[in-house]
Amino acid sequence: MNSEVSQPLSSIRALELSEIWAGPFCGCLLGDMGAEVIKIESIQRIGRGPINPPANAGGYPNADPGKEPWNRQSNFNAINRNKKSLTLDLKTRQGLNSFKDLVSQSDVVFCNYSRTVMENFGLSYEQVRKIKPDIIYMLMPGYGNDGPYANYRSMGMAIDAITGHSFLRGYPDRDHSSNSLVHHPDAVAAINGVMALASALVYRAKTGKGQFIDLSQAESFMTHLGEIYLENQMTSSIRTRRGNRHPDFAPQGVYKCSGDDNWIAISIKTDEEWSELKTIIADDTLEDTDLDSVETRLQNHDHLDNVINEWTSTLDRYDALALLQAANISSGVVIDCGADSYADPHLNERDFFQIVDHPAAGLYPMSGPIFKFESDQGRITHNPAPCLGQDNEHILEELLGYSRDTINKFETEEIVGTVPLPGSDMGGSRRVAKQRE
């Protein structure tokens, strides 16, 4: 947005009703590609962390939540770039009508709340399409909109478990209770959401028809594990936990370099790569010609790991990387998400980090975008995440043509606002309603 160059989705207005990752990251990517994404929030229930976090709480600039913690929460600000924020109390008639007015001027509505949330607001697809017949409307619950789990709660880590991915990751010599929790499936659902919405837009351009999209987060991730499900059926061998190793190639691993917690990943897949590695390491025990066969290398993997670790332990990880890449060996430094990422010469040359200036949280080097279009001519616009209700007036006045009086009334009646109500971070509007009573 705000770019002179027309981006792929510049003509599109999308309404986002989402929190945590799957929906917000979907909206983030739509915004990166030029769509006007309006995040529908409310002061009755916020998804921006606690209203009164303890002083020194992590996740805020300088560990200071400040007077408006909801506008300074780092996770929220990181993945809600390139959006507008409108607060509406959808439990009121006026709030609901405003949303419907907005729908009549929008192309896309998407929601990653539980399946029944929209229905309970009176905003099911059937109801919304009466306002805008060609609307593209997507629900993206964990397990899809039907079936025995349709109403189940889920999160990224739950999808990771139920799809079999959790079963296969981890150290082979430890059991699953030492596994981390991985929320990667949320991000997969987000990109699948973008894919589904974009293809529905192509279809609408061709036929004039809108769409109801039922997207399952679990099924989205399962398409990334397809060969594993096939292996199971095609052979009798069952895949077990591999750690960083591979059953057919050796050596494969992550090896310690000089310094504190510095590592390099090395993957040998061919005999040529093995021969090059032998030459670089120049250790007598590797000269054994039996090791030229991958079967022998697999049997002696522990010994090979020891020799490689001894070699890497005295080397700077980037020096090791340069040596290995020069020898055409697949290798990569283990970079962290802090200093290493920001210092990475490659990410920097490709302008991966963009400085944004957030009105409440200050300067921040934002990550992304993950898509580069030639037609953008190298221009990347990252607007900071919106403050709560930041665009209320603009949207109600300019877009919906409401009078100043109406907007004032909305503010007085707490249909819109920029400050969350007490309790709105603790499970929603029902609690607020109780407090009002």
Next chain:
Amino acid sequence: MPYGALEEIIVLDLSDRLAASFCAKTLGLYGCEVVKVEPLSGDPLRKWTNSNPGNQSGDSPLFLHLNAGKKSITINLDDPKGQSILAALMKVCDVVVETQKPGHLDKIGLAYNQIKKSNPSVIFTSITPYGQTGPYKNFHYDELTLFAMTGAMYREGLPDREPLRYSGEIAQYFAGNAAAAATTAALFKRTLTGHGDWLDISIQECMAGHPHQIGRRSPFIYAGEPDPRSQPRTSASGAREPYAVGTFRCKDGYFSFLPLGPRMWPNIAKMINREDLMADPKYNDTIKRSENRENLEAIFQAWVDDKTREEIFQAVQAAGVPGSPILQPEEVHKNEQFQARGFFQNVDHPNGQTLRMTGDPFRFSNAPTSSIKAAPKLSQNTNEVLRKLLELSDDQIEILAMENII
């Protein structure tokens, strides 16, 4: 007549690595006609050893999954005549998906800047490990080494051990899927402007720009702290009912839990039938529950111990605590939810085997998608595609075959 959302779009799939191949496959799920161009010897992934020795069909499980529903043609691209056939196909297609080393296609006159002269509306999607520019653009890679360079690996595993990769080929799948989404956005813009585009997708950037990694950058920016590997019962944001966070052994396997903060304590206490603990001064606030974490973890583990995954799954749903059983891969396609949705489809393969394959993760009200088809045999569709797209005659095709061009 059902009409796929992207029907009538022709995708030329030049991939020989996973990410680009999955990008083309995803476009196919939404209705594109995907023509896979292989060398005469076949896509190297047909023999990829992620397959197993016991597999009789010849093609690897990875290839069968990535290429389900595609058409296969073979062209010898070392021969100038082969290159000109590919150029002719690029002229009539809507999307090209490729994964050559940056600069390689320029040498044979088939790069975007050369193709767009004859096909200005083509969407040209290049997917490479590190993108088209920058010092790492020619780096040798595979899933393990690329995953290390995204920031995702550093945080995985235990503090006193080496960092860990995910299982599967996660980074490459993620980037291929993201590339398909961006390609479709470019197709949408094309419906309005008629203009094509060139997408430069870096697998490293897709994973480095992923919410997991984005979220982990703020502790460094705001406090100068890295975000190191941690013990499983802790979470990055500090105590969130840590005694019940992570993966626990149960009666018939393992179960993962993630309570969302202190407000879940009553839900948990009720779920494990220990509401008495709520009045216990050892446990009545977040800090005390963190201090007495080991006791509480033992109590929680005792509740988990004698229950099956299914019993716990029912209990967490009733209590509103996020959690899920860890299924083994062979259990997944028998799961009642995925069966009820018809997600896995039975697909007949040429060797006589019927395989349960993953289907569409989406349902469209107006644009049903067709059923999943088996991956093509090598060159299965060469004649058909050349007749249809290039209007070659049978005689012309026969001559090309005799000359080992196709």
